[in-house]
Every structure is written in structure tokens, then in C-alpha cells.
Amino acid sequence: MKFLDQTKIYLKAGDGGSGSASFRREKFVEFGGPDGGDGGQGGSIIFLADKNLNTLIDFRYKQHLKAERGQDGMGKKKTGKSGEDLILKVPVGTQIFEEDNNSLIEDLTKSDQKIMIAKGGKGGLGNVRFKSSINRSPRKKTKGNKGECFWVWLQLKVIADIGIVGMPNSGKSSLLSVLTSAKPKIASYPFTTINPNLGVISYDDKEVTLADIPGLIEGAHEGIGLGDKFLRHI
Numbered sequence: 331m332k333f334l335d336q337t338k339i340y341l342k343a344g345d346g347g348s349g350s351a352s353f354r355r356e357k358f359v360e361f362g363g364p365d366g367g368d369g370g371q372g373g374s375i376i377f378l379a380d381k382n383l384n385t386l387i388d389f390r391y392k393q394h395l396k397a398e399r400g401q402d403g404m405g406k407k408k409t410g411k412s413g414e415d416l417i418l419k420v421p422v423g424t425q426i427f428e429e430d431n432n433s434l435i436e437d438l439t440k441s442d443q444k445i446m447i448a449k450g451g452k453g454g455l456g457n458v459r460f461k462s463s464i465n466r467s468p469r470k471k472t473k474g475n476k477g478e479c480f481w482v483w484l485q486l487k488v489i490a491d492i493g494i495v496g497m498p499n500s501g502k503s504s505l506l507s508v509l510t511s512a513k514p515k516i517a518s519y520p521f522t523t524i525n526p527n528l529g530v531i532s533y534d535d536k537e538v539t540l541a542d543i544p545g546l547i548e549g550a551h552e553g554i555g556l557g558d559k560f561l562r563h564i
Contacts, residue, residue: 334385334386334387334389334390334486335385335386335485335486335489335526335560335563336386336483336484336485336486336559337386337389337390337393337483337484338393338429338431338481338482338483338484339389339393339394339395339481339482339484340393340394340395340479340480340481341375341395341447341448341478341479341480341481341482342375342394342395342396342397342448342477342478342479343372343373343374343375343396343397343448343449343450343451343477343478343479344371344372344373344374344396344397344398344399344400344413344450344451344477345372345399345400345450345451345474345475345476345477346369346370346371346372346399346400346450346451346452346453346454346473346474346475346476346477347368347369347370347371347372347399347400347401347402347403347410347453347454347474348369348402348403348453348454348471348472348473348474349366349367349368349369349402349403349453349454349455349456349457349459349471349472349473349474350366350367350368350369350402350403350404350405350408350456350457350471351364351366351456351457351468351469351470351471352364352365352366352367352403352404352405352406352456352457353365353366353405353457353467354405354406363461363466363467364456364457364458364460364461364467364468365405365406365407365456365458366403366404366405366407366456366457366458366471367403367404367405367406367407367408367409367410367456367458368403368409368410368453368454368455368456368459369400369401369402369403369409369410369453369454369455369456369473369474370400370401370402370403370409370410370411370412370413370453370474371400371412371413371450371451371452371453372397372398372399372400372412372413372450372451372452372453372474372475372477373397373398373399373400373412373413373414373415373416373450373477374397374415374416374446374448374449374450374477375395375397375415375416375418375446375447375448376415376416376417376418376444376445376446376447377417377418377420377424377426377436377438377444377445377447378417378418378419378420378442378443378444379419379420379421379422379424379438379439379440379441379442379443379444380419380420380421380422380441380442381421381422381441381442383419383420383421383422384421384489384490384528384539385421385486385489385528386420386421386424386484386486388419389484395416395418396416397413397414397415397416397448397450397477398413398414398416399413399477400412400413400450400451400453400474401413403453403454403456403471407456407458409453410453412450412453413450415450420438420484421486421488421489422438422439422440422441422443422488423438423439423486423487423488423489424438424484424485424486424487425437425438425484425485425486425487426438426445426447426482426483426484427482427483427484427485428480428482428483429480429481429482429483431483435447435482437487447482448477448478448479448480449477449478450477450478451474451475451476451477452474452475453474454471454472454473454474454475455471455472456471457469457470457471487562488563489526489528489539489541489563490528490539490540490541490563491538491539491540492538492539492540492541493540493541493543493563493564494506494540494541494542494543495543495564497545498545502542502543503515503516503527503542504516505542506527506529506540506542507529509529509531509540510529510530510531510540511529511530512527512528512529512540512542514527514542525544526541526542526543526544526560526563527541527542528540528541528542529542541563543560543561543563543564544560546558546561
């Protein structure tokens with residue numbers, strides 16, 4: 331299982347659809363008038379904690395995420411269709427930080443926990459909304475509001491139920507390969523494991539996640555290799 335415990339992503343909620351400036355023009359209808367509908371609501375972006383996920387690897391190659399735009403209003407007082415919400419599944423134990431990577435927005439600690447991070451824009455108004463006793467044929471309409479957009483950091487606080495730690499070449503990866511179906515690289519030289527390896531084992535009708543934690547290499551405190559930040563998972 332490939333592993334990623336921290337990533338930065340850009341979120342863009344959907345813009346609201348624009349209102350319509352439409353007029354009834356039907357044959358044999360004595361009274362026409364404005365009939366432009368409102369624009370649809372833009373889709374929001376929602377995070378969902380999923381107990382079946384263990385890594386943020388899905389966000390490695392797709393860092394710009396956008397929800398659907400609301401549809402524009404139409405004639406016959408038809409409101410545009412609202413944009414679909416974008417639901418992003420993340421592992422339980424994921425923390426969401428603002429762009430400064432310091433201000434915590436939410437800590438997803440329970441399975442199926444949801445939070446709306448970016449709200450979609452409100453739809454614009456059609457010209458039927460501006461009809462009055464003194465303005466029988468308004469041509470005014472409004473555009474939809476913009477959806478919220480910003481960068482956030484995702485940090486995975488917990489990656490496994492059990493962490494395997496030990497000296498280099500003590501058999502950590504071998505143990506993981508025997509207990510689970512994981513296939514970590516195993517060799518006779520020190521520091522073969524350069525990324526945490528994850529494996530799942532069924533025990534007493536439960537799924538237990540194990541992690542093979544890499545050792546520190548020389549210069550890790552200066553950022554060489556994985557650095558030392560991953561040690562927080564121990």
C-alpha cells in the first residue's frame with residue numbers, strides 16, 4: 331500500500347448559476363410578461379471520514395478539486411439545477427488545516443463524520459423577481475455568487491492500529507509480510523524500508539492495520555530521506 335500522510339490541496343466550490351431575463355411570448359396568450367427563473371445553487375465541498383482508508387495517496391496527483399457549478403435559470407420560471415456537492419473521502423484521523431498549516435479547521439476522528447469546508451455560491455435572481463406594480467417588464471437579473479475557494483493542508487494523524495518499531499534489519503518488514511498480504515521490500519542491508527508500509531490483518535472479526543515504521547537515517551533531522559516528522563505516528 332502506497333503511503334502519504336500530508337498534502338496540500340486547492341478547493342473551489344461551485345459558483346451559483348445566473349438568473350434569466352426571459353419573457354413569455356406564447357401565441358393566443360393575452361398577457362405576457364417576465365418569466366425568467368433563478369439560477370441554481372453551486373455545489374459545496376464536503377469531507378467524509380472513511381474507516382476503510384489509511385492514506386492520503388488519492389490527493390497526490392489531483393490537488394485542484396472543484397465542485398459543480400449551478401445551472402443558469404431558464405424561461406417559464408424554471409430554476410436552474412443545483413450543482414452536485416463534491417464529497418472527498420479521507421481516512422479517520424485526518425486533520426484539516428488552513429493554508430498556514432497551523433490553524434486547525436477540523437479533526438475527523440470518527441467514521442462517517444462529515445464537514446462542509448467550502449460552500450457553494452447562491453444562485454442569481456431571474457427577472458420575474460423584480461416585477462412590481464410600477465415595473466411590469468423588468469429586464470433586470472443578477473449573476474450567481476462565487477463559490478468559496480482556498481488552499482488547505484490535510485494531515486493524517488493516525489495511520490495504523492499497531493506500529494512495528496525496531497533496529498535496522500531486525501525483521502520488521504518480514505514480520506509484516508507474514509502477518510498480512512503486504513509485500514514490502516526485504517533485503518539484508520540496513521534501512522531497506524524507506525517508506526512506512528501498511529498491511530491489514532483480520533483478527534476476531536475485526537480488521538487491524540499494521541505499519542512498518544522506517545528507521546532514522548543519518549541527517550534525518552535536516553530533512554534527509556523521510557526526515558523525522560513521520561515519527562509522530564509512533
